[in-house]
Structure formats: structure tokens, C-alpha cells
Amino acid sequence: MSLTIHLPANLQPATDGQATISLDTNPATVADLIASLVARFPDLRPLLLTSDGMLLSHVNVFVDGRSHRDIDGLQTSLADAREIVFLTALAGG
């Protein structure tokens, strides 16, 4: 199953300007997805993770419209997932 990942504007400088990324094979979990994204785009690391590898608290990962925090956290399975949306905190007013 292919997976489409939507990234917010403030992460796109770290992904060569890509707003969406498609994967032919789903990572097993949200943690695996983030690890693979960071491996592919190293500049994402400080935008997603703390220095000790924790997901930054203002980053939310939505799996088919539901927050990973409301499912199984970073162990949320992506086996049947079709769409991932990263949501980061904004304050532009």
C-alpha cells in the first residue's frame, strides 16, 4: 500500500522544498516513518526531534486524520495507513 506524507511549510526547507512525499512501501510504525525521513533528510532531525531523540512536543503526526498520540503513540501501526499529515505549531497572526 502506498503512503502519502504531507509536510508543513516550515519543514520543507529540510526536504528540498518537497511538500508531499510518496512511499511505495509503508513503514511499520510512526517511529519507523520518522526515522526513515530523518535518515533521508538529515536536516529534518532538529525540526522533529530533541537532541536525545524524542519527538518535539509541538510536532503532531496524524495517521489518516487521527493523531498518533490518540492511537498507539510512536508505535502506531502504519500497515493500513494511506495518508500522513505532519502538523507543527504556528503562531503567525
Add this chain to the structure above:
Amino acid sequence: MSDLNPMPLPDLTDEERATYEWQMWVPGFGELGQRKLKRASVLVSRIGGVGGLVAYQLAAAGVGRLVLAHAGNVKPSDLNRQLLMTHDQVGKPRIDSAVRRLRELNPRLQIRGVAENVHPGNARALVEDVDLVVDCAPLFEERFAMNDAAVQLRKPMVECAMYDMEAQITTIVPGQTPCLRCLHPEAPRTWTRQFPVFGAVSGVVACLAAVEAIKMLTGIGQPLTGRILKCDLRNMNFFSLQISRRADCPTCMVQSQESSDSPPSNCHSDSISDA
């Protein structure tokens, strides 16, 4: 939805009926909805690119009273998006320019202009003065101060923000929905006071926020409670995302202790291993 304001509904004048005739045709709104707007008071925190248009739309819709908070003087760089500011007002207080423009649009509108930005020292008094808050501040410190006061006082708050060509909006109902700190417990270290913005983008989220405020004040439609709308205007992708309260949210915990409610349990570890 219960009324946010316990005061009796005011009658409309003939002039008001003529002004709001077309919106009173909206099914479910009618003259009763217009009277609810006339009775209502709304705080808009900062009246820049987002908040200025929120205030303008609420003034046009006939909200009875606005409390506006924004410090500083008009700068040339405000004028691409801050539609309550005008070229002839550069160097003069923003709040004065905003009040003048809003009174030109709606001379019946009651306005309390506060030439300060929101901070922990004034947030509670500002929130206490109104039925509903619209948070449009450009700094997380201000947003968190507003959020904490709104939750403590159980006042609903429309939370709207933008960056670049993206916008986000949700409606917070204290005790029922996630608050801002549930969604984002901490401010991003990388957030800066200045950010890329088109006025048309800040205007989109502002109009959405004004619609949310009208819905909350009059009870029409389904507000964005328990979900956040993320708008990618560069690619025209829109996402409605479910959000929940955090069991460890310090703001909701205090509010829950005061009201003897219990927040839901949904806390997970967020540690990542390298691939």
C-alpha cells in the same frame, strides 16, 4: 449549544434590520441570531494580518462590542496585510487606526481599544471582559497567556494562525476540547517574530475565524471543536484532523481540578530510535 452570554437579547433597530437583512436570510440565523451578535462581546488579540480582518468581519456582521489588544505604531511593512492600518497612519498607534477604520464601517459598534499586547499580567482581565476570544497573536508567549486565561475562565477561544502559505484553525471550548497547550505544550525554539506572509493568506484564516466566532456566538452550524483544520494554500490541500486533550496538559489539569472534571488519559512516550 447554550448561550455564552446570560444577558437579555437586545432588540434590533430599523437601521440594523436594513443593514443585516441579507445575513438574516441565512437559514438557522435570522433575527434571533442577529440579536445574539448584537449582545455579544469578542476579544481579538492583536489586530494585524489575521486579527484585523477578524475584527473587520465581526464589526461588519454586527457583533455588539469588540475588545482589541495591540501595541505599537503602524509601520510600512504592516500594510501588505494589516487591513485596518492605512498609509496615512504610519508612525501612529495601530490601535487608533484600527478603531477609526472599524467605526467607519460600523458606527454602532462599541470598541475598547487596548494599546498593549496580551501578556500573563493582563490576559485574565481582558478575557473576563468578553464572551469569546479570538487569538491572533504572532508570539507563542502571548498565545499561551491567552489560552491559560480562557481555560481558567471557561471562555471559548478561536485559535487561528498562519505561516508562509499555510493556516491552521481550531475552536477551544474549555473542559470539552483540547486547549492550545494540549496541542502544542511548548513553543518551537525556531519560531521568530517575523515570518513570510501574504495578506490573502492571513485573510483566509481570519475569515474562517470570524465564521467560527459567529457560529459559537449564535449556535448555528458545527464549530471546529475537537478538530483542527489545516489549510495548505500553496497546493490547495485542506485537512480536518481530530485532536484530543492531553492527560498531562498543565492548563487543563488546573482547570479540571478546579471543576472536579477529569481529563481523558491519552499519554504516550514519544521517543524515536534511528533507522
